[in-house]
Amino acid sequence: MNFAFTDEQNELRRMVHDFLDETSPETEVRRLAETSLGYDPDIWLRFAGELGLAGLAIPEEYGGAGYGFVELGIVLEEAGRTLFGAPLLSSVVLAASTLLALGDKSANADYLPAIAAGTTTATLAFAPPSARLVDTDAVRVDATRDARGWTLTGTTSYVLDGHTADLLLVVARTGAGLSVFAVDGAAPGVARTPQQTVDQTRRQATIVLDAAAARLVGDEGEACAALAGVFDLATVALGAEQVGGAARVLEQAVEYAKIRVQFGRPIGSFQSIKHKLADLHLTVESARSAAYHALWVAAESPDELPEAASLVGGCCGDAFVTTARENIQVHGGIGFTWEHPAHLYFKRAHSSRLLFGTPAQHRQRLARLVLAASTD
Amino acid sequence: MSISSAAGSEAGSEDFEDRATFTARVRAWFEANAPRRGSAEDFSAVHVVSGQTVEEFNEREEHAVEVTRNWQRKLYEAGLASPSWPTECGGQGAPEWADEVVLAEQSRWGVSTKMFAVGLEMAPAVLFGHGSAEQRAHYLPPIVRGEQTWCQLLSEPGAGSDLANVQTRATPVEGGWSVSGQKVWTSHAGGAEYALLIARTGTREEGRKGLSCFALRMTQPGIDIRPLRQMSGGYHFNEVFIDGAFIPEIGLIGGLGDGWLVLRTMLASERAAIGGGTGARSSTQLIGLVRRLGLQDDEGVREIVAAAVIRERTLDFTRFRIAAGHRVAAAGSVTKLLYSEHARLSSEAAMTVLGLAGTVADDPESAPWIERLLFAPGLRLGGGTDEIQRNTIAERGLGLPR
The missing domain is CATH 2.40.110.10 (Butyryl-CoA Dehydrogenase, subunit A, domain 2)
Incomplete structure (x- = not known):
């Protein structure tokens, strides 16, 4: 397996990061949360059309860029950081992966180019x-x-x-x-x-x-086998998004611990806060490792996907929940308010943890797979 | 036989073969030379943690040292021991990834030179970071050849987590220094040729600024090694009493008074070495145990197995990411904590799976797990306690105020 990112992948991350910095600040996330659509179609068209990000993992013959899940994972991680409101998981991950898994050439030719272009959203x-x-x-x-x-x-x-x-x-x-x-x-x-x-x-x-x-x-x-693969891919993609969210809330907690003064000193100088944040750092980096591995597997070694996906499902959702929950505690009262963004991540974390199988369900499957595969 | 005929004495890394070619050659060599399970050189028994008497422990440990020494020599003769080191230090002048390739292959075959980690990892970290070319050429080649092992003389009765409080003193004498004091928790002191020593060269009031780092020859008069029995029943640790031992000029590593700086390099390397693991695959062994006991369908046991697999693989993947250049804040402390926690939780998990069999040490299924269970607390202390690691992550990794 290969964990090193190419220059091109690093450039992609910077581009997505900058785009989301500009188009998906907290004020915009909050504004969209109050709209009936839940996302901004003009931004989605820029995201898909101008930047070509919706078609990143769609083959070139269907109007995509022909990259794979490693690149898509980079986009999802960045999207998770900012709670980017967009039909990314639904259209780009779930729908496009379902079409590709079913392999219906005529349907693919009819639907995928428009999904890649952002002119059609699917789910x-x-x-x-x-x-x-x-x-x-x-x-x-x-x-x-x-x-x-x-x-x-x-x-x-x-x-x-x-x-x-x-x-x-x-x-x-x-x-x-x-x-x-x-x-x-x-x-x-x-x-x-x-x-x-x-x-x-x-x-x-x-x-x-x-x-x-x-x-x-x-x-x-004949949909069952295809759908099993789709849920694995969705679990992996969601894992990348969860890692992005978890990393962002840890940053928020660390930033706040450095500036919030109580008892005459920054709260980040207290060992109880230091050790809490150090533990969250372990949690986030472990989850990130699971997600990056599974993205690589999705792109390069599909036979290992069920195990890799359950590994992600078994830890990334919990990692995000833990981090988002403790971020509120580090912030104290302000972290419990509507005006602070901590609750947006807390809610995203709890919901996303349940979308494609609970962590306990994934861990049961992971155990079944490794116990069956073992020849020891 | 020499696997690395391409690397001459002056070969820089730009002349070294590409990674794929090197990897293929290393794989073929391991295929032909790595010790098989059950053979006399089998490494699975090398990790000695217990013994009924100090004699029995020493006998087992000497055997383990011998097996490891032979393996190190074999690696050296094949040009695969620390290939990234310069040729004058005993290496091949290879790029750094060459070390990773060999390490990965060692892990795959379940062989390890971790027992010599102080010599193979910490001494070079210190010598490359703070020593002179003369010192490297003097101290490193016998380590690579498997001829000399090293230990560390750091902790003292009054200096545990608070290492700045070291009181062992080095006093200038004709041609070098004379050292006196008491050290504790020193692993493998008995067979070691040298020790990395932290001693006070300034005043007590100077704290960390009054410390210096030395290479101390252990095989000389004035050094008294007394084994300490650990909770696991082994005699891994020693107390070392030093009374007027001599260190020549070449033994001062880094400048006088730079001991704290050198120590930080040493401890970072130690954390990375511990976090790098011993090659033991406890989740694989746990899976084997569950299968032999026929507990595959127990939901609670499956949760335990999955948790162990998740811990072990995410730790592995984290190590690979660090090796691939990902920026992981305070990486050494991260892998050290993840590893020692995995060792603890896995041995506790095995006890749950074993049930009553976990109460007796003479059951072949339980014996290796009880050894691990009783060794795990030490892993959380060596190289800095869990609390010290968390402080390091918070302060150096996340930038929180002291």
């Missing part, structure tokens, strides 16, 4: 209402076919950016098993209701489908 809908875990057995959307083609009926929830996505990739059940269908977000028979998300910087919606026209993507009944 993946897989969970029924009140779902506790990612579980494809629980899918509650049914697909039926008649002379006019496929239609979908049922309800799906927790759909990332589901209220705004132009293209919905919906996991539905047919007689042959699970399949993925493309549904126009504005089509008749599609009713979308934003959910009241704990993390206001990332939106989710419930989508009720009532005989909505749909297009089968990939082979009927």
Whole structure:
């Protein structure tokens, strides 16, 4: 494995960092959190079109830049630092990865170039209402076919950016098993209701489908294996985002500990604060190592992906939660206020930790994999 | 045989072969020469932590030293011992990555020269950082050849975490210095040819400014080594009483009064050496234990296994990142803390998995874990306590005020 970043990758990080510095300051994150869209379409078009960041990991034949998850991970880490409100996880990670995993050339040619350009936003809908875990057995959307083609009926929830996505990739059940269908977000028979998300910087919606026209993507009944890979990639991508967020809140805590004076000295000179922050540093660097490894695996060694992804799922979400939670404590009262950004990260951390499997679930899977693989 | 015929005595790193070629050659050499498990040179028994009597411990430790010494010599003869060192110091003048390649291969084969870490890692860190070319050419070649091992004479009864309080004194005499004082917690003092010594050359009031660093020959009159028994039952540590031992001029490393500066280099290197691990794969061994006990389907056991795998791999990946040039603040303290914590938690986890078998040391499954369990507290002390490491991370790594 190779952990060294190339000059080009370092340049990419600087570019994304500068762009987000300019377009996603805290004031903007807060403004967008109050809007119905939840993101700024003009900024998204610049991000995708001008900078080419949405198509980074999409192959060139489908209008992307043909890079891989290492580059995408750099973007997500930077996005996580600033809580960038955008259909990045939904459209670029979930939807694009689902299309690529299903390998339907015609659908890819129809959808991926617009996703890469940012002119279409897409998302993946897989969970029924009140779902506790990612579980494809629980899918509650049914697909039926008649002379006019496929239609979908049922309800799906927790759909990332589901209220705004132009293209919905919906996991539905047919007689042959699970399949993925493309549904126009504005089509008749599609009713979308934003959910009241704990993390206001990332939106989710419930989508009720009532005989909505749909297009089968990939082979009927063959979605399960592809989706397992997609959730692994999503876990890894989310891990990179979580590391970015965790690193940022640790910086906030360290900066504050240096300037906040109590008992006549900066609180960062007290060992209780020093040791807390040192422990968080270990937590963040360990999580970062897990995420970077898994990004490399996603790009270069897909056979190792399930293990690498569960390693990420088993530690990065918890690392972000720990860091975001302790950041509030280091700040004291001001950290508990609405005006301070600490709670934005706290909410992002807790929500993102649950998106693609809980840490405990990932650790159980990791253990199953390593215990089965061992020949000792 | 010499693997490195390309590197002549004056070869600079620009003349050295590329990494892929070197790696392939090192791999082939290890394939042909690395000791197999179960062979007489098997390294899995080299990590000695216990003994019923000091004689038994010494016998086991001498055997371990012999196995390690032979391996070091073999590496040297193949041109693979510290290849990045200049040829006049016993190396090959190779780029720094050559050391990493050899280390990675050693780890893969479960062989290690960690037992000689003071000579192979800390002494060179100090000599390259603060010593003269003459000193390097004098002290380093016998280390690389596996002929001489080193120890450290740092802590004293009144100077543990507070090393600035060292009272052992070096007084100028004809041709060098005369040293007297008492040191403690010195590992491998018995077989060591030299010690890195911190002694007071100034006044007590000068604190850290009154300290200097020396290379002290251990095999001379005036040095009395008394083994201390540790909680693990081993005699790893020693008290060392020094009464008028002599150090020639060449033995002063760094300037007079620069001891604290040199010590910081030494401790950073020690942290990195401990954080670098011993090559023991405790999560792999834990997985083997769980399988043999048939506990794969126990949810609680699986949580324990996953936590161990996550700790061990993220530590490995963190080491790789540091080696690849990622900026990790206070990297040595980070890996040292992660490693000692992993050692502690893994041995505690194994006790949970073992259940009642963990109460007896003569069970073949429990024995190696009990050794680790009883050694783990020391890992959290050596090279600076957990608390000192956290202070270092906070102050030097994160920039918090003292």
